[in-house]
Amino acid sequence: MTSKGPSLSLAIPIYNEARNIERVLKKVVSALSDWTDDFEIILVESGSTDGTRELVRRLSQEDPRIRVIHEMNREGYGNAIKLGLTNGTKEIVGYIDADEPFDTMRIGEGLEHLKEHDAVIGYRIGPRENVKRLIVSRTYNVMIRLLFGLRVRDVNFSFKVFHRRVLDRIRVRSRGAFIDAELLLEARKAGFRMYEHGFEFMPRDTGDSTLFRVSVVCNILLEMVRYWLGPWRVHLTAGRHPEDNKQLPAR
Numbered sequence: 001m002t003s004k005g006p007s008l009s010l011a012i013p014i015y016n017e018a019r020n021i022e023r024v025l026k027k028v029v030s031a032l033s034d035w036t037d038d039f040e041i042i043l044v045e046s047g048s049t050d051g052t053r054e055l056v057r058r059l060s061q062e063d064p065r066i067r068v069i070h071e072m073n074r075e076g077y078g079n080a081i082k083l084g085l086t087n088g089t090k091e092i093v094g095y096i097d098a099d100e101p102f103d104t105m106r107i108g109e110g111l112e113h114l115k116e117h118d119a120v121i122g123y124r125i126g127p128r129e130n131v132k133r134l135i136v137s138r139t140y141n142v143m144i145r146l147l148f149g150l151r152v153r154d155v156n157f158s159f160k161v162f163h164r165r166v167l168d169r170i171r172v173r174s175r176g177a178f179i180d181a182e183l184l185l186e187a188r189k190a191g192f193r194m195y196e197h198g199f200e201f202m203p204r205d206t207g208d209s210t211l212f213r214v215s216v217v218c219n220i221l222l223e224m225v226r227y228w229l230g231p232w233r234v235h236l237t238a239g240r241h242p243e244d245n246k247q248l249p250a251r
Contacts, residue, residue, distance in 0.1 A: 011084020
């Protein structure tokens, strides 16, 4: 059979998603199967306490296209993303979140833009869950524009996919949610072409988001300032995960 599209590695960071992940995975597998015959889903599990760890192990045994990486310690959202991207083996590498902020059956619509662009990033269409999150999101996007001149609609929307040549060139260091902005800033610095694709927003119906916790927001601001003060020198693809169930050594 001829492949319908380029091979794809899709990372999904997960923490305490036992009520959500199996349903989301079924939709992601279906969507990716429609787009390509060669894909892998990399679940980066970070010390869950609700049975997620055991559940994803079982799911990976049932479907060899699902790989699991267990972080030894929770080291932040950015670290989980880096583990997923670093260990992707396919031509296209990207990530989404497990809480399904958009209909994952529409992943292929975003992937189609990779035919003419180096990277595709998503942005939400429709209202936020509440006014607080709307204000925080807009404030953050304005700050990114003012500090770095990065003009995108939704920096932290969890759909970002890249041709491998992008990840082979860029450098990131963030261990927290600033990684979304850092990836885009480094890709822009390297001269890569990025396309923004809109997805209808779907509010989370199980579990709770950690993005708006005070500690998470403070960490984003700290990493933003560090990035603004000077370049970081850690290469994203400097090494690959030696085994699926071990964490990359700290760099």
